[in-house]
Amino acid sequence: MMFRPNRRRLLGLGTAAAAALAAPSLVRAQAREIVVGGPAGMAGLMRDEVIPPFERASGIRVLYEGSRSAVNLQKLQTQKDRPQLSVVMMDEDIMMRAGNEQLLTAAATAGVPEMGRIMPASIARDGLWIRYKTPRSAIAYNTRRVPGGIASWAAVWGPEFRGRLMVPHMSITSTVQLLCVAAHLATGKPFQEAQYEVDAGFRKLREIKPNVLGFYTAGQQAQTLLEQGEAFAVPAEISSYVLMRKSEGVPIDLNTPTEGSFALPSAIALVNRGPQQDGAQAFVNHMLTVPIQRLWATRLFDSPAHPGVDAGPGILPADRMFNMDWEFVSTNRPAWIQRFDREIAA
Amino acid sequence: MTQQRIDPVAWLAAPAAAYFLVVLGLPLALLLAASFRTGDGIGLAHYARILGDPFERGVILATLRYAALVTLACAVFGYVYAYAMARASAAVQALLLVAIVLPMTVSVIVKTFGWTILLRSNGPVNSALLAIGAIDEPLRLLFTETGLVFGTASILLPYMVLPVFAVLRQIPPEQHDAAATLGAAPVEAFIRVVLPLTLPGVIAGVAIVFSMTVSAYVIPSLLTGAGYKTLSKAIANAFLVIYNPGLGAAAGVILLAIAMAIVMAAGAAAARLGRTA
Structure with a gap:
């Protein structure tokens, strides 16, 4: 039978089309749902083990959008007037920038009771963001290529690593720690003072160039080459990735440098004027509970924020890692990125 | 004076035109506006x-150089491939066509990661060169311009092969035979008869491959990381890393202008060839 359009049929079709288009938002409004923006590397663990128990207990559906911290910040900036994210998980210096731009709102124990049970040092700016775990940053190396391990940060400047290092670009947060190490090696000052010796750091970083196989902006690029032995080492890589892969039998490890390891806090925050604020607070609270905190320690080998969770052997407590001045990093990083491009990665 | 009426059939293009105006024209207008926005006004x-x-100009030059080398590689290898395909028997032609089209169904990320395996120090390329004694020790190919150019060319090769093949298959073999009858050697017949007739296809391929290379982001990011600077990487950097959307928008407009200039020049060259043919 041929379709013969008339006014009534067209009106009917229009109504049906409008209903079909509006249906997703109507359904979304009825079912409680929050959108969480977090690291892409944690997407699997979040979707498989962190989010399901929360959804079962609360009846709130969680959509996890995995991306880089910089991309999550841009989402917050572009959606400032009508945010779609309710919760955001980013590196601390990016979180600082979001906080300065009034893109976040403080959490309190009334809505997030677990805040009263975690280590006080984990709460930043009166709850504007919370360091829910602290990965350790040091040198990742292939155990077949470097069977004796790597004792110190200074070693990766040595000739045995010529053309065999995958070095992170300055747009990756851990690179600021490599800059601090370079400044420390150049000046002999402790990390606490060396982190401000930026010029000396850049001068020393230039000396590492003959050892560089490539500068990466996507972690997986370096990780693949490291695991296959094309790259011998990746300076400034984090425990969450290295130790998890090591536990799966991949021949890589994270060293404990004589000069010390760095803390790279993972932070979580409520989005200012984000939808479903109560659901968002419940999710942040869930991230701080003992079972989930234990998950960070046992699966990711990161230092938990909850004192009731035994981190286990091999996991350095957050207070024994050097934590950089993230305010200083956040202010200067855009300029460092441009300088890195011109002086180091050129 | 009689008023020329618009063919009613032409209105069928209106929905597509409106769609492109919204999804392409509007964002481009916003990009252009953002490129003029500075901190002061x-x-x-x-x-x-x-x-x-000089550094930023170097990025533009590196992008153009990269696009030119990839286009040259695609033109050389693509033409030979298309010529062989046009001259092959029906069965072999079908096989060659599948071989060039099938990789287009695979994600560019997968193909690029495949190249990182090929280019490793102990990968197939170095192993083959070592085996035939061409080199004494493995070459460094990963994160180099050579690896980038060959990796990109292999991925974009179909976009050169297909337009050249489309033109080649329309040339009757008798033309080549006629040139031979008139005393032209095979090479001369190819240069004076076949090549000029296929230039419109080559120009189309050049325009497509150059435009795709000049704006490529994923391939250079995966094959050279942050070491090899291109305009597309600079745009992403400006928006996502140094938080300067105005700078990123200006770089985007420059990139667009380069791509448009190439496409328009190719269009003009094709039109000129059409007039002289």
Whole structure:
């Protein structure tokens, strides 16, 4: 039978089309749902083990959008007037920038009771963001290529690593720690003072160039080459990735440098004027509970924020890692990125 | 004077035109507006910075060089492939066509990661060169311009092969035979008869491959990381890393202008060939 359009049929079709288009938002409004923006590397663990128990207990559906911290910040900036994210998980210096731009709102124990049970040092700016775990940053190396391990940060400047290092670009947060190490090696000052010796750091970083196989902006690029032995080492890589892969039998490890390891806090925050604020607070609270905190320690080998969770052997407590001045990093990083491009990665 | 009426059939293009106006024209207009926005108001500061800074100019030149090398590689290898395909028997032609089209169904990320395996120090390329005694020790191919050019060319090769093949298959073999009858050697017959007739296909392929290379982001990011600077990487950097959307928008406009200039030049060259043919 041929379709013969008339006014009534067209009106009917229009109504049906409008209903079909509006249906997703109507359904979304009825079912409680929050959108969480977090690291892409944690997407699997979040979707498989962190989010399901929360959804079962609360009846709130969680959509996890995995991306880089910089991309999550841009989402917050572009959606400032009508945010779609309710919760955001980013590196601390990016979180600082979001906080300065009034893109976040403080959490309190009334809505997030677990805040009263975690280590006080984990709460930043009166709850504007919370360091829910602290990965350790040091040198990742292939155990077949470097069977004796790597004792110190200074070693990766040595000739045995010529053309065999995958070095992170300055747009990756851990690179600021490599800059601090370079400044420390150049000046002999402790990390606490060396982190401000930026010029000396850049001068020393230039000396590492003959050892560089490539500068990466996507972690997986370096990780693949490291695991296959094309790259011998990746300076400034984090425990969450290295130790998890090591536990799966991949021949890589994270060293404990004589000069010390760095803390790279993972932070979580409520989005200012984000939808479903109560659901968002419940999710942040869930991230701080003992079972989930234990998950960070046992699966990711990161230092938990909850004192009731035994981190286990091999996991350095957050207070024994050097934590950089993230305010200083956040202010200067855009300029460092441009300088890195011109002086180091050129 | 009689008023020329618009063919009613032409209105069928209206929905597509409206769609492109919204999804392409509007974002481009916003991009253009953003490129003039500076901290103090409106001006050309971002363009002055890009065009006045030797480092930024170097990025533009590196992008053009990369696109030119990839286009050259595609033109050489693609033409030979298309010629062989046009001259092959029906069965072999079908096989060659599948071989060139099938990789297009695979994600560019997968193909690029495949190249990182090929280019490793102990990968197939180095192993083959070592085996035939061409080199004494493995070459460094990963994160180099050589690896980038060959990796990109292999991925974009179909976009050169297909337009050249489309033109080649329309040339009757008798033309080549006629040239031979008139005394032209095979090479001369190819250069004076076949090549000029296939130039419209080559120009189309050049326009497509050059435009795709000049704006490529994923391939250079995966094959060279942050070491090899291109305009597309600079745009992403400006928006996502140094938080300077005006600079990123200006770089985007420059990239668009380069791509448009190439496409328009190719269009003009094809039209000129059409007139002289």
